[in-house]
Amino acid sequence: MAGLPPSNAPPSWRNNPFSRNSPSPSPSSAVGGSMRPRSAIYSSPLTPPAAHARGQSFSTLGPPSATATIPRGRQRADSKATPLSNTFAPDFIKQEEKQRAADQIRSIEGENDFSGKRYVWAKDPVAAFVKGWVVEETSDGRLLIQCDDGSQREVGAENVDKVNPAKFDKADDMAELTHLNEASVVHNLHMRYQADLIYLPIYTNEYINMYKGRSREDTKPHIFAVADEAFRNLVEEGENQSILVTGESGAGKTENTKKVIQYLAAVATSDSPGGARSGAKQLSNISQQILRANPILEAFGNAQTVRNNNSSRFGKFIRIEFTRSGQIAGAFVDWYLLEKSRVGRMPEDEG
Structure with missing residues (x-):
């Protein structure tokens, strides 16, 4: 029987993919030297639960603050990412920050001034919503509104929504809006569209480097941030992780699942030893498979619906196995909750 190591023996160390040059203690070895892989599991259910997450997103994508606290004793990874000069993605980020800063300056100078005025959104049959300020409130609870287009209208107090201050214009995370209502969401999307701040190239390798090894508090909302947090917990704490991708039909569950796989394959490959080219190639092959x-x-489980021409009518369960050093060792894909009723009967206008 093998003897126990002395009590003063140094702990085992391993290369941490997120600490660059500094080692970190490895998880305790399995009994008998077993190197059982850890796994990251995620799936997309057919019927999503009702939920609403409010994240922190207005912090910049710069290096993490030195005074930030790290939960559960987790070590802060070195956040010096690959230089991103002359790349397409950071230019959009800088452009967005400049535009929002200019909007805030204009609001301070008097444009869209909220001092002494009560701004509201009123429904409009043509423009959907128009902004104006309350001139007078009658005794019967109706409001006289001076709209920005120069017109005046009288509406019921229950038919208006509050307007957010100008500092929230072009907000990248609408969960942070002070007044979260339909009119404010439509207005924010419209302003971002006019400023060309939609459909950005946010799934490139540059963005992978920007989110790699950083906490979600230090970055803007992104599927890469979710995948990175799960991967860091997997490697640093040695615990299995699960990512549940939910949403309405056509929300992008399948595509977001693909982006999670893309990110995990990229960070696992980039952190492999320099001489292990064959290992990196094998990791790429697994992700491609x-x-x-x-x-x-999808050929057997997808169908056309009223809301989505390629809707997944089944749940998907994907398990990716990792080694203790954070490399992909294998994967497993299974399906469940297939909508069998479509075999014999299909709703109208669907296929």
Whole structure:
């Protein structure tokens, strides 16, 4: 029987993919030297639960603050990412920050001034919503509104919504809006569209480097931030992780699942030893095999609906196995909750 190590023996160390040059203690070894892989599991259920997450998003994508606290004793990874000069993605980020700063300056100078005025959104049959300020409130609870287009209208107090201050214009995380209502969401999306701040190239390798090893509090909302947090917990704490992708039909659950696989494959490959080119190639092949299996499953489990021409009518369960050093060792894909009723009967206008 093997003897126990002395009490003063140094702890085992391993290379942490998120600490660059500094080692960190490895999870305790399994009994008998077993190197059982850890796994990251995620799936997309057919019927999502009702939920509303409010994240922190207005912090910049710069290096984390030195005074930030780290929960559960987790070590802060070195956040010096690959230089991103002359790349497409950071230019959009800088442009967005400049535009929002200019909007805030204009609001301070008097444009869209809220001092002494009560701004509201009123419904309009043509423009959907128009902004104006309350001139007078009658005794019967109706409001006389002076609209920005120069017109005046009288509406009921229950038919208006509050307007957010100008500092929230072009907000990247609408969960942070002070007044979260339909009119404010439509207005914010409209302003971002006019400023060309939609459909950005936010899934490139540059963005992978920007989110790699950083906490969600230090970055803006992104599927890469969710995947990175799960991967860091997997590697640093040695615990299995689960990512549950939910949403309404057509919300992008399948595509977001693909982006999670893309991110995990990228960070696992980039942190492999310099001489292990064959290992990096094998990791790429595994991720490609997972992605290429999707069309096969979709051919039998997807259908056209009123809201989505390629709707997944089944749940997908994907398990990715990792080694203790954070490398992909294998994967497993399974399906469940297939909508069998479509075999014999389909709703009208659906296929």
